[in-house]
Every structure is written in C-alpha cells, then in structure tokens.
Amino acid sequence: MPRYLTMVRIDETSAPAEGPGEELMQRMGELIEEMTKAGVLLDTAGLTPSAQGKRVHYEKGDISITDGPFTESKEVVGGYAIIQAKDEAEALEWTKRFLRVHGEEWTVTSEVREIMAG
Numbered sequence: 001m002p003r004y005l006t007m008v009r010i011d012e013t014s015a016p017a018e019g020p021g022e023e024l025m026q027r028m029g030e031l032i033e034e035m036t037k038a039g040v041l042l043d044t045a046g047l048t049p050s051a052q053g054k055r056v057h058y059e060k061g062d063i064s065i066t067d068g069p070f071t072e073s074k075e076v077v078g079g080y081a082i083i084q085a086k087d088e089a090e091a092l093e094w095t096k097r098f099l100r101v102h103g104e105e106w107t108v109t110s111e112v113r114e115i116m117a118g
Helices: 022-037 088-100
Strands: 003-011 041-046 054-059 062-068 075-084 109-115
Touching: 003 088, 022 041, 022 088, 075 088, 088 109
Parallel strands: none
Antiparallel strands: 003 075, 003 109, 041 075, 054 062
C-alpha cells in the first residue's frame, strides 16, 4: 500500500499567538486515534516555530547555516503526518479531515506527496 507524506503548512504571522487551544488538541487527538486504529497513520507530529529552527544550504561545495526565523518565508511547515492509504484519493480524504479539525481561526495548507519506494 502506498505511503504519503503530508506537510502541514501554516502562516506563523496569522496563527493564534497562544498556539493550538484545548478544543483543537482534543479534536486532533480524536482524529489521530481514529487514523491509528484504521491503520492509516504511521507517524505524525507538530514542529517547533521557525524561530527555533536552522536552515542548512548546500551550493557549489559550500554549506551555510541560517538561524530562524526565515523572513523570506511567510508560510512554514508546522507539522507532518506519514499515512498509508490504498491510493491518493484516500490520502486526500484523510488530509481534508485533518485540516477541518483546525477550525476557522487557523489558515492551514497540507501538501500531500507519495513516498517513493526504495
């Protein structure tokens, strides 16, 4: 069965300053439990804010490291999930459910990409 990586992108400038609330975390926990029991969810986690990250860049044999936040990027990866689904359509349905859990106070995008076998 194919596996998919969903990268959850958020706009850190418009996300609630206090982060995810108790209700969101409860809804998210319920969906995660359902996805785990269904055998769809293989791994998931949120990520720390971009201000706590580092960007490592390689070009022409040289490596540079830039401390976050990354001002040129308004939208950042805020979390991820690795899911196993029978096909892309099923992966997209689970992803839509995941996005709806966030409620109207969040603007969230998820990029869904199949993981190459190998």
